[in-house]
Amino acid sequence: MVLKENCTICKGRIEKKYMPMKEWKINGPLCSKCYSKKIGEHYPGEHIRVNLDE
Numbered sequence: 001m002v003l004k005e006n007c008t009i010c011k012g013r014i015e016k017k018y019m020p021m022k023e024w025k026i027n028g029p030l031c032s033k034c035y036s037k038k039i040g041e042h043y044p045g046e047h048i049r050v051n052l053d054e
């Protein structure tokens with residue numbers, strides 16, 4: 001049984017799954033792109049960096 005997961009925001013295929021923060025009110029996994037975007041939206045002043053190293 002294969003569980004296919006798509007990004008909750010862009011509906012794209014998830015290469016590497018990221019779980020959103022509770023306060024984002026997103027109910028599902030995110031791809032790395034949308035996750036970094038959300039981080040930027042929610043924490044614009046802070047230098048939180050997503051580790052995109054493989």
Ligand SMILES: [Zn+2]
Pocket residue numbers: 007008009010011012030031032033034035
């Ligand atoms: Zn996405």
